[in-house]
Amino acid sequence: MIDIQIKPRQFEYDIQSMVQAFYVGHPFKINSDVKNPYRILYVEFSDKKICTRLMDEHGELFKEHIECESLGDKEITVLSAADRRNTKNALKKLLYCVLVKDTGRTLPWGNLTGIRPAKIPRMLLKQGMSEDEVRREMKDTYFISDDKLDLAMDVAEMEQNVLSGINYKKGYSLYIGIPFCPTTCLYCSFTSYPLNVYKDKVDSYIDALVKEIKFLGRKLKKRELNTVYIGGGTPTTLTPEQMDRLLGVLKNNFDFHTVKEFTVEAGRPDSINREKLKVLNRQGVTRISINPQTMNQKTLDLIGRKHTIEQVKKAFTLARECGMDNINMDFIVGLPEETPEMVRHSMEEAVRLSPDGMTIHSLAIKRASRFSMNKQKFMGMSMENSTGLMNITKEYACKMGMKPYYLYRQKNMAGNQENVGYAKAGKEGLYNILMMGDYQDVWAVGAGAVTKLLSTDMKKAKRIDTLKNVDQYIDRIDEMIERKAEEFKSLH
Numbered sequence: 353m354i355d356i357q358i359k360p361r362q363f364e365y366d367i368q369s370m371v372q373a374f375y376v377g378h379p380f381k382i383n384s385d386v387k388n389p390y391r392i393l394y395v396e397f398s399d400k401k402i403c404t405r406l407m408d409e410h411g412e413l414f415k416e417h418i419e420c421e422s423l424g425d426k427e428i429t430v431l432s433a434a435d436r437r438n439t440k441n442a443l444k445k446l447l448y449c450v451l452v453k454d455t456g457r458t459l460p461w462g463n464l465t466g467i468r469p470a471k472i473p474r475m476l477l478k479q480g481m482s483e484d485e486v487r488r489e490m491k492d493t494y495f496i497s498d499d500k501l502d503l504a505m506d507v508a509e510m511e512q513n514v515l516s517g518i519n520y521k522k523g524y525s526l527y528i529g530i531p532f533c534p535t536t537c538l539y540c541s542f543t544s545y546p547l548n549v550y551k552d553k554v555d556s557y558i559d560a561l562v563k564e565i566k567f568l569g570r571k572l573k574k575r576e577l578n579t580v581y582i583g584g585g586t587p588t589t590l591t592p593e594q595m596d597r598l599l600g601v602l603k604n605n606f607d608f609h610t611v612k613e614f615t616v617e618a619g620r621p622d623s624i625n626r627e628k629l630k631v632l633n634r635q636g637v638t639r640i641s642i643n644p645q646t647m648n649q650k651t652l653d654l655i656g657r658k659h660t661i662e663q664v665k666k667a668f669t670l671a672r673e674c675g676m677d678n679i680n681m682d683f684i685v686g687l688p689e690e691t692p693e694m695v696r697h698s699m700e701e702a703v704r705l706s707p708d709g710m711t712i713h714s715l716a717i718k719r720a721s722r723f724s725m726n727k728q729k730f731m732g733m734s735m736e737n738s739t740g741l742m743n744i745t746k747e748y749a750c751k752m753g754m755k756p757y758y759l760y761r762q763k764n765m766a767g768n769q770e771n772v773g774y775a776k777a778g779k780e781g782l783y784n785i786l787m788m789g790d791y792q793d794v795w796a797v798g799a800g801a802v803t804k805l806l807s808t809d810m811k812k813a814k815r816i817d818t819l820k821n822v823d824q825y826i827d828r829i830d831e832m833i834e835r836k837a838e839e840f841k842s843l844h
Contacts, residue, residue: 354378355386359396369465373768374451404446459768460739462495470507470759507759514780520792523578529798530587547589560829562601564797567833569605579613579783588618592627599635613782619643621667622659629674643682647701648694651687668705678779681707686715686737686766699748709775712745714765737767749774758784799825
């Protein structure tokens with residue numbers, strides 16, 4: 353157990369994120385009484401001073417671990433604690449040096465704890481810095497590795513190129529959540545319900561969803577819709593008739609003439625058939641995602657994905673036959689017992705299928721996942737990720753003619769890595785860029801869906817949540833609509 357004492361508690365998220373990244377497997381508590389801690393971390397800051405001390409369980413100071421030549425020992429002077437950005441950066445630099453000294457290792461992303469790494473170089477370039485100046489600033493402030501800095505810079509540039517022809521500042525995106533899955537994967541923490549249990553409630557769920565869609569369609573009819581994304585869960589658990597009804601309602605209530613991308617996640621290959629793909633094609637869906645996560649059957653069985661590698665291949669081939677010319681595939685690096693050879697095998701199989709895009713996720717263990725709730729069962733299993741493994745996926749993405757176009761990070765990511773999207777030219781996932789880059793409002797409908805509305809300066813976002821529980825969502829759909837109605841009232 354790591355005992356973290358913060359005074360005041362400002363920047364708590366950044367501090368705990370960095371501690372978790374360095375001391376993998378050690379839980380922590382903040383400003384609590386911890387018995388027999390592995391380490392005690394004291395963080396204090398006020399006007400003119402920031403101080404970080406690392407102690408053992410006896411309260412003995414690790415003097416050799418707090419001497420940071422680049423920062424002038426364990427204290428660093430700042431202009432004012434009221435200067436939030438510079439204070440936070442100074443604190444993170446000092447803390448990073450302390451933890452590097454204690455653990456003997458560095459992190460690929462340095463002390464960068466935000467979830468959108470490409471946003472920083474994008475902002476600095478917009479301020480008029482040259483690329484060389486941005487690189488120096490990133491290295492000096494965040495101690496980021498050259499590999500990750502190159503990735504962040506490449507994604508920042510690609511985002512601007514892809515969005516140059518889209519009127520995104522005046523537009524918005526629409527997300528529709530389908531919270532049903534054939535089974536729940538070991539690592540999953542998204543809102544999802546097993547279809548075999550909720551099969552009789554799917555029509556009622558769509559009834560509620562249609563009600564919410566019609567309301568939003570009326571309220572947003574004067575705004576420009578740029579992208580539509582149907583996610584989940586697994587949207588293709590719907591029958592062809594249910595899917596056709598849902599897509600028809602969307603087309604009847606929103607103006608699709610300005611839509612640049614219409615995506616439906618067809619994530620589980622065992623949920624895909626020819627009839628469903630024909631519906632998607634007929635209704636104008638332009639992009640789908642078929643997500644094996646790995647092409648190693650042993651791993652699929654372990655993580656609870658009840659399909660075979662052969663089903664992945666057949667689903668992909670069938671989608672091509674049905675006219676789908678923009679197919680993305682998701683893979684996860686850091687899955688239990690996966691070796692570099694197994695990651696390479698997954699990539700070799702991807703090359704044979706030749707998708708148009710590929711999203712590489714680093715395994716992140718969330719508290720709500722079955723993995724986290726059954727830790728004892730999986731103790732001793734290797735779940736490793738590294739820049740080397742991520743570079744294997746990068747190598748194969750390049751081999752397929754793909755470039756990185758979006759990037760985000762989460763807490764508890766294996767190996768302190770990232771999620772990165774690769775795509776062939778013109779096949780980039782626009783919704784992913786717009787949503788993860790905080791470029792525009794995203795209105796969302798469905799159980800567990802979160803609407804995100806940006807402030808005028810795009811520095812803050814207001815969230816409007818809907819209930820995650822399917823039964824409650826159905827029963828209280830009028831309340832869910834009223835939550836959004838209140839937001840429209842405030843706009844007038």
